[in-house]
Amino acid sequence: MTSRFRHSALIMAVLLMAILVTAGCSSAPTTGGANELSGSIKIIGSNTVTPLATVWAEDFMKVQPKVSIAVSGPGSGPGIAALIDSTADICQASRAITAKEIDQAKAKGVNPYEIQVASDGLSVVVHPSNPISDITIAQLSGIYTGKITNWKEVGGKDASIVALSRDTNSGTHVFFKEHVVQMAVLPTADKKLEYGPKVLMLPSTEEGVSETAKNPNAIFYPGLGYVSDKVKVLGIKKTANDSAILPSVKTVLDGTYPVSRPLLFYTNGAPTGASKAFVDYCLSSEGQKRVIEVGYVPLAQK
Amino acid sequence: MAMIQQTSPGATATETPAAKTLRGRLRISEKLVEGGIWLAGIISIVVLLGVFFLLLKEGLPTFTHTSPGEFFFGDKWYPISEPPRFGTLPFLVSTLMVTIISTVIAVPIGIGCAAYLSEVAPPKVRETLKPIIELLAGFPSVVMGLIGLLLISPAVQSMFNLNTGLCGLTASIMLAFMSLPVIVSVSEDALSVVPDEFRQASYALGTTKWETIWHVCIPAALSGIAAAVMLGVGRAIGETMTVLMVAGGALAVPISPADPMTPMTAAIASGIGNAVRGGLQYQALFAIGLVLFIMTLIVNLFADRVLEREKRKFARV
Numbered sequence: 001m002t003s004r005f006r007h008s009a010l011i012m013a014v015l016l017m018a019i020l021v022t023a024g025c026s027s028a029p030t031t032g033g034a035n036e037l038s039g040s041i042k043i044i045g046s047n048t049v050t051p052l053a054t055v056w057a058e059d060f061m062k063v064q065p066k067v068s069i070a071v072s073g074p075g076s077g078p079g080i081a082a083l084i085d086s087t088a089d090i091c092q093a094s095r096a097i098t099a100k101e102i103d104q105a106k107a108k109g110v111n112p113y114e115i116q117v118a119s120d121g122l123s124v125v126v127h128p129s130n131p132i133s134d135i136t137i138a139q140l141s142g143i144y145t146g147k148i149t150n151w152k153e154v155g156g157k158d159a160s161i162v163a164l165s166r167d168t169n170s171g172t173h174v175f176f177k178e179h180v181v182q183m184a185v186l187p188t189a190d191k192k193l194e195y196g197p198k199v200l201m202l203p204s205t206e207e208g209v210s211e212t213a214k215n216p217n218a219i220f221y222p223g224l225g226y227v228s229d230k231v232k233v234l235g236i237k238k239t240a241n242d243s244a245i246l247p248s249v250k251t252v253l254d255g256t257y258p259v260s261r262p263l264l265f266y267t268n269g270a271p272t273g274a275s276k277a278f279v280d281y282c283l284s285s286e287g288q289k290r291v292i293e294v295g296y297v298p299l300a301q302k
Numbered sequence: 303m304a305m306i307q308q309t310s311p312g313a314t315a316t317e318t319p320a321a322k323t324l325r326g327r328l329r330i331s332e333k334l335v336e337g338g339i340w341l342a343g344i345i346s347i348v349v350l351l352g353v354f355f356l357l358l359k360e361g362l363p364t365f366t367h368t369s370p371g372e373f374f375f376g377d378k379w380y381p382i383s384e385p386p387r388f389g390t391l392p393f394l395v396s397t398l399m400v401t402i403i404s405t406v407i408a409v410p411i412g413i414g415c416a417a418y419l420s421e422v423a424p425p426k427v428r429e430t431l432k433p434i435i436e437l438l439a440g441f442p443s444v445v446m447g448l449i450g451l452l453l454i455s456p457a458v459q460s461m462f463n464l465n466t467g468l469c470g471l472t473a474s475i476m477l478a479f480m481s482l483p484v485i486v487s488v489s490e491d492a493l494s495v496v497p498d499e500f501r502q503a504s505y506a507l508g509t510t511k512w513e514t515i516w517h518v519c520i521p522a523a524l525s526g527i528a529a530a531v532m533l534g535v536g537r538a539i540g541e542t543m544t545v546l547m548v549a550g551g552a553l554a555v556p557i558s559p560a561d562p563m564t565p566m567t568a569a570i571a572s573g574i575g576n577a578v579r580g581g582l583q584y585q586a587l588f589a590i591g592l593v594l595f596i597m598t599l600i601v602n603l604f605a606d607r608v609l610e611r612e613k614r615k616f617a618r619v
Contacts, residue, residue, distance in 0.1 A: 074575050075575055075576060076576075077382075077575060077576020078575035078576050080576070081575070081576055081577075081578060084578070085579075101578075104578055160465050162465045162466045167551060167572040167573075168381060168382050168572070168573060168576065169572060169573075169575040169576045174382070194380055194383060195553075196554075197377070197378075197392070197552060197553045197554030197555075198552050198554050198562070199552060199553070200466065200468060200550045200551050200552050200562045201551035201552070201553065201564070201572065202468075202551055203546055203547065203551070203571075203572055207451065207547070210451075211466070211468060214456060214467075215459070215465075215466055215467075217465055217466070218466065
């Protein structure tokens, strides 16, 4: 019995050593031959950018099979936190880094370098059976602060509104708060406005879209890439007198859609090695073609 | 080698050097195992104390910027605003509400199931069902969350005619499912150690099976069942992923179970990702963790007490 125990303990120890040794071997990005790249890139951040980064990563790994890219999307906030703590090579973000976060990064010797990789029209979606087809920013602000609680107040049927939002991890949460809830683009802008306490804070964009597709009274704001035909996209009016604009590649690019935003990558200093090659691919015309396929808005052609 | 074989028949009376070393080796390995077990025991205590001190160290500084009154009774949670507000009353109320409702749902079903398994079911059925129920306890909570999202939340919404199915009630139902295996398993153990004489005496008085279960077996096993309920409650309080997915995540203090809400675990999970280490939100989340830790500790200590009493009771019988 004891010898068998000692045997298995020995085997376990050897296995453990083997695992530790191989784990230690995963190397930092290095350039091999002329075109052969190898290494691993860890991308963490925005849930909005995840579908796009995943497609890019798959394409890139087909061309450079020795590079492995891992994409995860807990939200822009955790992504930037990971960049500051140097646990991510690239942080994907759907909002700009704040001055406070830059200070925190500098304090840890990290120098955030911003690259815009695409644009997004933040879409406001409702259940397909909802009769309304457009909404003003002031009305949206009213809904999300809790002042407007019934669809009939914005021209819909007599039913209470279920306002869905992302949680505070999300760059979309922050962007929507600044630009819609606090109405940054309007003269009535008020920095003191907050999401109302009855707003549902959801952990992912997928959950918001699927709940909107099921719930006739729901309203949600996903990035363009998450819009499907199971939900109805509302036209946005800057004020009641403006015409309603639907989010699309054209309206985002020419700036007429009122709630569009850049999708960003952050790296520690300008990217090098495999990360640089990956970012270059994302910005190439081929990479930008994929942006439209995923549903976002490519960068303007220069 | 050959020498040992020769002497081995008579080795029982006088010990050979080889046997001595064997005994010595055994003694050493015995010592090793004892030491290993001691280490394992110490490690778990050290880890527990470590977690507690970490929570104290990271969480207590919250009260330098938020008064305890504001922290426990404030209903405004705006961690990323300027200035941030850290009122955790909505989370505390949500956790209590969700836990109490899930317990109310799970306890009758759990005890009923345990009584069936222990008193009514034929041995074959019991032997097949019990492991299956215990297997349920190992269900990943994210899977339970998905089931809640796809099946239970639409059902709850249409059944109670609610605005949204993502609410405390859906979370409570899922938590009830998740705490059932513990309640069933521990209650069944408690019922099965009730001495058979009790049942025989009851039947001798002419009672029916139901009367025997209700008036004799369950009262006799009550402290064990109480411990089972406490363990179930502990499971429900601490569960995170499922409530994060189905409870709705609203930040208001819930008035009814049908309101969307954010229990403490969900608040920590959804906030910790973008909380900068050592920042104000980070401290506040750790303080919530501390409160949660103390709550589960009290529940578990209570369960332990009750279980201990159960053991002593039947030691006498």
